[in-house]
Amino acid sequence: MAKVAIRVNGKRHVVEAARDTPLLYVLRNDLHLRGPRFGCGLAQCGACTVQIDGEPTRSCVTAVGDVVDHKITTLEGLGTEEKPGPVQEAFIAHQAAQCGYCTNGMIVAADAFLAAHPDPTEDEIKRAMTPYLCRCGTHFRIVAAIKAAAEAKR
Structure with missing residues (x-):
């Protein structure tokens, strides 16, 4: 130690x-x-x-x-309960979580992706999020949330 x-x-x-x-x-x-x-x-x-x-x-x-x-x-570094960051806010608005277990990692990954790709296509979002596993199957809502977050960040 x-x-x-x-x-x-x-x-x-x-x-x-x-x-x-x-x-x-x-x-x-x-x-x-x-x-x-x-x-x-x-x-x-x-x-x-x-x-x-x-x-x-x-x-x-x-x-x-x-x-x-x-x-x-x-x-926790992306926003707070009182003032969520743009990606957190979009995930909430689009109800992109079901059980919520994978959501934290996806939000962190999506935030990094949008910093590098501020105007992504739907296909780019899908490719970027492919390595993240959501067992509940909310992928369509996740993609919609990331698209909305990209628009909100611009």
Whole structure:
């Protein structure tokens, strides 16, 4: 165990962890953030997605020691209950969540996608969201929400 300093949602945190500890565990257990979720533990479902320097990253397979000196953004860093971010607001308005388990990772990924592609086509949105698994089947609502968020951000 060692002291590891990470920057999450604009704030510096020092945690006691082995450098190979999955970032997801530090975010949930040490920082008590509930945005990133444990899904598969194999980087296949996307429930644990966070942004590292603006890039969507699976936190379940990312070692905390590898993200020192990087900017980490979780769902909590995109908005609040009182003032949701544009993607969060669009997901709410389009009822893009059913059980809601995958939604946090999808919102974080969609936010990063829209930062890089502010005027995406429907096909581009579908391709970008393909790696994220929604077992409830709300994909059509998710695509509609991302289209609306893109329009709101412009």
